[in-house]
Amino acid sequence: xxxxxxxxxxxxxxxxxxxxxxxxxxxxxxxxxxxxxxxxxxxxxxxxxxxxxxxxxxxxxxxxxxxxxxxxxxxxxxxxxxxxxxxxxxxxxxxxxxxxxxxxxxxxxxxxxxxxxxxxxxxxxxxxxxxxxxxxxxxxxxxxxxxxxxxxxxxxxxxxxxxxxxxxxxxxxxxxxxxxxxxxxxxxxxxxxxxxxxxxxxxxxxxxxxxxxxxxxxxxxxxxxxxxxxxxxxxxxxxxxxxxxxxxxxxxxxxxxxxxxxxxxxxxxxxxxxxxxxxxxxxxxxxxxxxxxxxxxxxxxxxxxxxxxxxxxxxxxxxxxxxxxxxxxxxxxxxxxxxxxxxxxxxxxxxxx
Ligand SMILES: Cc1ncc(COP(=O)(O)O)c(C=O)c1O
Numbered sequence: 001x002x003x004x005x006x007x008x009x010x011x012x013x014x015x016x017x018x019x020x021x022x023x024x025x026x027x028x029x030x031x032x033x034x035x036x037x038x039x040x041x042x043x044x045x046x047x048x049x050x051x052x053x054x055x056x057x058x059x060x061x062x063x064x065x066x067x068x069x070x071x072x073x074x075x076x077x078x079x080x081x082x083x084x085x086x087x088x089x090x091x092x093x094x095x096x097x098x099x100x101x102x103x104x105x106x107x108x109x110x111x112x113x114x115x116x117x118x119x120x121x122x123x124x125x126x127x128x129x130x131x132x133x134x135x136x137x138x139x140x141x142x143x144x145x146x147x148x149x150x151x152x153x154x155x156x157x158x159x160x161x162x163x164x165x166x167x168x169x170x171x172x173x174x175x176x177x178x179x180x181x182x183x184x185x186x187x188x189x190x191x192x193x194x195x196x197x198x199x200x201x202x203x204x205x206x207x208x209x210x211x212x213x214x215x216x217x218x219x220x221x222x223x224x225x226x227x228x229x230x231x232x233x234x235x236x237x238x239x240x241x242x243x244x245x246x247x248x249x250x251x252x253x254x255x256x257x258x259x260x261x262x263x264x265x266x267x268x269x270x271x272x273x274x275x276x277x278x279x280x281x282x283x284x285x286x287x288x289x290x291x292x293x294x295x296x297x298x299x300x301x302x303x304x305x306x307x308x309x310x311x312x313x314x315x316x317x318x319x320x321x322x323x324x325x326x327x328x329x330x331x332x333x334x335x336x337x338x339x340x341x342x343x344x345x346x347x348x349x350x351x352x353x
Pocket of ligand 1: 049050051052079080082083122147149150171172173174184185186
């Protein structure tokens with residue numbers, strides 16, 4: 001998918017050599033400005049990857065006193081392990097919750113009011129968390145951070161862009177994302193100027209000014225070459241997402257097999273369709289069947305964070321909804337290089353399963 005832009009990428013590399021500035025510089029600030037404008041926020045801070053973006057946003061709010069030491073952060077169990085790890089790496093405690101409708105709701109948060117210090121929500125599969133969650137968090141004075149690693153360019157019914165609703169949002173530009181780099185890359189978006197400058201400082205060794213470091217930071221800078229590649233791809237993001245939505249609509253209209261459960265139609269609306277998930281009990285047989293027909297699938301994901309050996313403190317927790325999703329999810333092909341005809345053919349093959 002990334003090869004489409006090979007000519008522009010060569011020009012980016014030439015521009016980098018021309019500038020001689022291999023860390024930071026114009027390519028980075030240009031992308032940060034473009035992406036902030038695109039998301040409809042005041043600030044964008046490039047980072048080395050999505051995990052760092054979320055970790056740094058949490059660390060920055062700890063440094064600013066918005067979050068206490070060892071803050072308890074509510075997080076949906078249904079996510080990639082990176083979401084949990086960011087909270088742990090920030091020296092905080094994840095408070096995982098099971099979520100009925102894939103996305104966090106205020107109903108799920110309510111019982112935890114009084115025992116949590118903040119919320120990390122996740123725009124899973126490309127669908128933005130509803131504004132009611134943000135309103136609820138605000139009414140309860142809880143800072144909310146969004147893991148937007150899967151929702152680049154999604155826009156809700158109110159016209160809000162992914163990355164614009166939370167106190168800070170964390171993007172991953174992993175190559176397979178809707179906006180993907182040619183390697184690791186990430187960014188934080190926010191409307192808060194103090195949070196933005198604290199994030200920037202932490203991402204650059206805690207550097208206050210040249211030779212002066214007044215807090216413990218990390219090295220997590222957006223690489224200028226990746227920034228240039230991202231500027232090129234940002235121009236195509238809206239058209240790509242439109243195509244993803246078209247393909248998803250074709251799946252929704254044509255898939256008809258009692259063994260294959262689809263997302264509800266509401267979940268598809270205003271969704272950037274990072275992946276098109278279906279849920280199948282005998283997943284391995286289904287995937288082998290598709291492979292035998294030349295259809296490549298992926299899985300988001302197989303083992304939930306709370307059951308990972310790395311997070312053994314949660315291994316005894318039970319989140320039946322999340323576990324069921326992880327046991328049955330299959331991501332069908334859904335990317336801008338595919339055509340409607342291809343998706344219709346995939347539907348026929350699935351319907352014959
Ligand atoms: C939901 C979610 N959060 C966080 C990340 C972490 O992003 P990165 O791999 O850029 O660190 C990913 C990437 O796969 C993701 O899907």
